[in-house]
Amino acid sequence: MSDKPVDKPKKDKVPRQAMPEQEPQVRARNFEEVPLGLSAESAVLEASRCLQCKKPSCVEGCPVNVQIPEFIKCMAEGDFLGGIRQIWQRNSLPAVCGRVCPQEAQCEGSCVLGKKDAPVAIGNLERFAADWARKGGTAELPPKAPPTGKKVAVVGAGPASLTVAGDLILRGHEVTMFEAFHRPGGVLVYGIPEFRLPKEIVFSEVNFLERLGVKLECNTVVGRSITVDELFEEGFDAIFVAVGAGLPKFLGIPGENYIGVYSANEYLTRSNLMKAYLFPKYDTPVVIGKQVVVLGGGNVAMDSARTALRLGADQVHIVYRRSRDEMPARAAEVHHAEEEGVKFQFLTAPTKFIADDKGRVTAMECQRMELGEPDASGRRRPVIIKGSEFILDCDLAVIAVGAGPNPLLTSSTPGIALNKWGYIDADPKTGKTALKGVWAGGDIVTGSATVILAMGAGRLAANSIHDYLMRGW
Amino acid sequence: MYEILNKEVLAQGTVVLNEISAPRIAGKAKPGQFVILKANETGERVPLTMADSDPKRGTITIIYQVVGKSTHMFADMPVGASYQDVIGPLGKATHLEKVGRVACVGGGTGVAVLHPITRGMKEAGNEVIAIIGARNKDLLILEDKMRAASHVLKVCTDDGSYGHHGFVTDVLKGYLTGPEKVDLVVGIGPVPMMKFLTKLTKEYGVKTMVSLNPIMVDGTGMCGCCRVTVGGKTQFACVDGPEFDGHTVDFDELTQRLAAYREDEAKSWARYKEECACRTR
Ligand SMILES: Cc1cc2nc3c(=O)[nH]c(=O)nc-3n(C[C@H](O)[C@H](O)[C@H](O)COP(=O)(O)OP(=O)(O)OC[C@H]3O[C@@H](n4cnc5c(N)ncnc54)[C@H](O)[C@@H]3O)c2cc1C
Ligand SMILES: Cc1cc2nc3c(=O)[nH]c(=O)nc-3n(C[C@H](O)[C@H](O)[C@H](O)COP(=O)(O)OP(=O)(O)OC[C@H]3O[C@@H](n4cnc5c(N)ncnc54)[C@H](O)[C@@H]3O)c2cc1C
Ligand code: SF4
Ligand code: SF4
Ligand code: FES
Numbered sequence: 001m002s003d004k005p006v007d008k009p010k011k012d013k014v015p016r017q018a019m020p021e022q023e024p025q026v027r028a029r030n031f032e033e034v035p036l037g038l039s040a041e042s043a044v045l046e047a048s049r050c051l052q053c054k055k056p057s058c059v060e061g062c063p064v065n066v067q068i069p070e071f072i073k074c075m076a077e078g079d080f081l082g083g084i085r086q087i088w089q090r091n092s093l094p095a096v097c098g099r100v101c102p103q104e105a106q107c108e109g110s111c112v113l114g115k116k117d118a119p120v121a122i123g124n125l126e127r128f129a130a131d132w133a134r135k136g137g138t139a140e141l142p143p144k145a146p147p148t149g150k151k152v153a154v155v156g157a158g159p160a161s162l163t164v165a166g167d168l169i170l171r172g173h174e175v176t177m178f179e180a181f182h183r184p185g186g187v188l189v190y191g192i193p194e195f196r197l198p199k200e201i202v203f204s205e206v207n208f209l210e211r212l213g214v215k216l217e218c219n220t221v222v223g224r225s226i227t228v229d230e231l232f233e234e235g236f237d238a239i240f241v242a243v244g245a246g247l248p249k250f251l252g253i254p255g256e257n258y259i260g261v262y263s264a265n266e267y268l269t270r271s272n273l274m275k276a277y278l279f280p281k282y283d284t285p286v287v288i289g290k291q292v293v294v295l296g297g298g299n300v301a302m303d304s305a306r307t308a309l310r311l312g313a314d315q316v317h318i319v320y321r322r323s324r325d326e327m328p329a330r331a332a333e334v335h336h337a338e339e340e341g342v343k344f345q346f347l348t349a350p351t352k353f354i355a356d357d358k359g360r361v362t363a364m365e366c367q368r369m370e371l372g373e374p375d376a377s378g379r380r381r382p383v384i385i386k387g388s389e390f391i392l393d394c395d396l397a398v399i400a401v402g403a404g405p406n407p408l409l410t411s412s413t414p415g416i417a418l419n420k421w422g423y424i425d426a427d428p429k430t431g432k433t434a435l436k437g438v439w440a441g442g443d444i445v446t447g448s449a450t451v452i453l454a455m456g457a458g459r460l461a462a463n464s465i466h467d468y469l470m471r472g473w
Numbered sequence: 474m475y476e477i478l479n480k481e482v483l484a485q486g487t488v489v490l491n492e493i494s495a496p497r498i499a500g501k502a503k504p505g506q507f508v509i510l511k512a513n514e515t516g517e518r519v520p521l522t523m524a525d526s527d528p529k530r531g532t533i534t535i536i537y538q539v540v541g542k543s544t545h546m547f548a549d550m551p552v553g554a555s556y557q558d559v560i561g562p563l564g565k566a567t568h569l570e571k572v573g574r575v576a577c578v579g580g581g582t583g584v585a586v587l588h589p590i591t592r593g594m595k596e597a598g599n600e601v602i603a604i605i606g607a608r609n610k611d612l613l614i615l616e617d618k619m620r621a622a623s624h625v626l627k628v629c630t631d632d633g634s635y636g637h638h639g640f641v642t643d644v645l646k647g648y649l650t651g652p653e654k655v656d657l658v659v660g661i662g663p664v665p666m667m668k669f670l671t672k673l674t675k676e677y678g679v680k681t682m683v684s685l686n687p688i689m690v691d692g693t694g695m696c697g698c699c700r701v702t703v704g705g706k707t708q709f710a711c712v713d714g715p716e717f718d719g720h721t722v723d724f725d726e727l728t729q730r731l732a733a734y735r736e737d738e739a740k741s742w743a744r745y746k747e748e749c750a751c752r753t754r
Binding site: 262263407 | 511561563
């Protein structure tokens with residue numbers, strides 16, 4: 001994705017409107033949001049670029065089929081309220097999605113304009129409309145159906161759960177959300193950093209749900225504080241489980257338990273949720289690295305690397321096993337990380353950590369790799385180059401090589417069927433699990449995916465739950 | 474909000490008891506489990522074992538040693554004040570079954586953690602020998618409760634100011650070498666004490682359970698902060714523990730990891746002292 005103006009657009013002379021951003025050298029040292037948001041004028045201009053396709057391919061590219069041409073038409077006419085209403089029909093968290101969706105692989109990746117020029121900046125427009133509404137454009141609450149007397153428990157308070165809660169409260173059901181942490185939001189608050197998604201946005205979305213009548217019980221670890229069976233005993237008629245993929249993967253190499261070696265979950269939770277970047281004003285500390293290595297190539301790795309810079313690192317290396325093309329991170333984040341000075345070591349894998357006599361990490365030994373034959377997934381498998389070991393000095397290492405299914409809830413819920421990796425088996429069309437009255441969705445079903453896919457799963461499950469509450473299993 | 478209903482200072486102002494209103498947790502808590510507490514908006518998440526719980530009153534009891542910023546802040550909270558967040562019960566409950574003769578050995582504030590387990594062991598039908606110790610008489614806690622929870626109670630102090638002059642391990646050794654077999658040892662206290670205790674019981678081949686206290690964040694197996702090496706494998710103390718077979722624990726690694734934030738903790742504590750001084754001035 002490029003935010004640079006395009007020289008010769010086909011339809012008219014309006015280039016893709018650039019998103020204003022904080023300067024790289026400045027923002028690399030603060031936690032403020034990087035993109036500043038479009039102005040109203042450039043939002044209208046950008047919206048005018050849309051061709052209003054009869055068969056809009058962009059809509060197919062969006063996992064929840066936001067009515068893109070319809071919303072953009074309103075935006076082009078300056079009718080922002082009309083625009084946000086169009087979006088809300090399919091997407092209840094547009095301020096989040098506009099910021100974190102991998103648009104280049106979804107809506108914008110499918111926009112016809114993208115074939116010759118830059119695609120319409122759908123994400124930026126979505127963000128604009130949502131920010132406009134949040135900043136006082138409208139305080140309206142959508143109409144609620146009359147009460148049905150049915151009670152739904154939603155476990156976890158990440159994007160999948162927020163979607164289910166919003167959908168079901170509007171249909172007249174009572175909804176209570178149970179969250180393990182002291183704050184709702186899931187990865188949106190503990191994982192994705194402030195400079196990419198200000199927490200105030202997440203809290204205002206949650207607040208919106210609370211105004212609609214959703215009850216929120218934080219500090220409740222389902223599986224420990226209360227079990228799924230006990231939720232039924234408490235009178236809930238249906239339960240939606242979306243506890244995310246909260247199990248950190250480690251590498252299994254020597255020295256991984258040295259001080260200064262973190263899982264990305266721990267590093268980001270300390271920094272974001274616990275606000276270690278404001279230590280000692282906030283009480284939770286975090287190791288401040290000067291020479292930092294981050295292992296992995298996804299959004300989590302980019303977020304960790306850019307957090308380390310902002311916490312005062314002199315140098316940050318992202319060490320990734322495969323090559324640049326295989327990095328699963330959002331294009332915008334790789335671009336931002338590079339602009340801010342993060343260095344990349346591709347085709348490199350760690351072999352061990354080295355520490356001083358106090359057990360604090362001082363270096364990491366790595367090996368170079370080359371791309372061999374394609375594996376089952378069609379990606380060329382990296383193979384070790386013998387004798388290529390070298391040392392990277394580091395006083396902080398963050399392991400961001402993926403996550404697995406956290407067994408806390410599933411192991412305390414007899415009868416809930418799991419697949420061979422430990423994720424919950426749920427019908428992809430409805431979210432139904434093997435247990436009557438229990439649905440699941442989001443990362444605990446699919447493995448680590450995206451915000452919008454989790455929301456899409458929530459939407460399907462909400463429809464199915466509503467159906468069940470009104471008609472039966 | 475989780476209100477403090479009752480507060481007691483147990484030992485010279487360095488060990489404090491809080492009874493806290495937390496009905497949902499109180500209804501589920503089992504011996505060996507812990508909670509995570511956060512005092513206020515800027516506070517950190519602090520793990521503390523439940524020393525007791527009362528489902529009828531809807532309360533849990535914690536007993537903590539006042540060591541740094543967070544525990545000082547806790548100790549400064551009066552009855553009627555509230556913790557912003559209390560999460561739990563966390564961790565696996567102690568496996569309580571009849572094995573025969575059990576020695577429950579506690580040092581310092583570890584006695585608070587040991588007490589519900591001792592009681593549970595007795596209720597499970599075991600013959601329970603309790604051995605508790607502290608640096609001196611004033612630091613000794615829960616003597617009466619431990620006496621009631623066991624068949625025999627032995628007390629030691631490092632300086633000889635009360636009970637047996639010496640370490641809990643010395644007294645335990647007497648039992649290990651005695652005529653009657655000890656089937657299980659439960660040892661809870663400072664890391665060095667647990668390290669020496671397990672070394673001793675290993676010599677005599679007596680199975681030993683310890684409760685580990687690594688630094689934690691979420692307490693639900695999500696972050697890996699609490700990882701400990703047990704039997705050569707990485708375990709997460711918050712979900713796989715906190716109790717483990719003491720003979721296979723890498724105590725040296727645990728000791729190192731517990732020191733990870735020493736400098737920051739000192740900074741935090743100094744800052745808090747200053748703030749308190751300002752307030753009282
Ligand atoms: C650092 C990071 C960056 C990312 N960046 C992007 C991005 O740019 N774009 C994008 O689309 N996606 C991104 N993702 C992925 C995206 O955030 C996830 O796919 C999405 O959040 C999954 O939503 P969810 O609702 O399934 O679960 P989560 O967001 O994981 O929420 C699960 C919630 O359940 C709670 N919970 C867990 N166990 C229990 C329990 N037993 N009882 C009660 N509550 C429980 C958790 O505390 C959590 O709040 C990123 C992920 C990470 C970690
Ligand atoms: C499962 C578990 C149960 C515990 N039960 C008890 C108990 O019943 N009574 C009791 O007095 N203490 C208990 N502890 C220890 C207690 O959590 C620490 O003493 C407390 O966090 C210190 O915080 P502080 O800010 O006052 O001191 P700090 O100055 O911050 O720390 C003092 C020392 O405490 C340890 N520590 C710091 N932060 C944490 C943390 N987040 N988690 C764990 N340890 C930390 C470190 O070794 C540190 O050097 C338990 C710990 C665990 C993990
Ligand atoms: S929800 Fe995401 S994919 Fe869909 S239109 Fe919005 S930004 Fe694009
Ligand atoms: S594909 Fe592009 S140009 Fe066509 S409607 Fe969608 S956003 Fe507009
Ligand atoms: S404290 Fe986070 S995994 Fe145990």
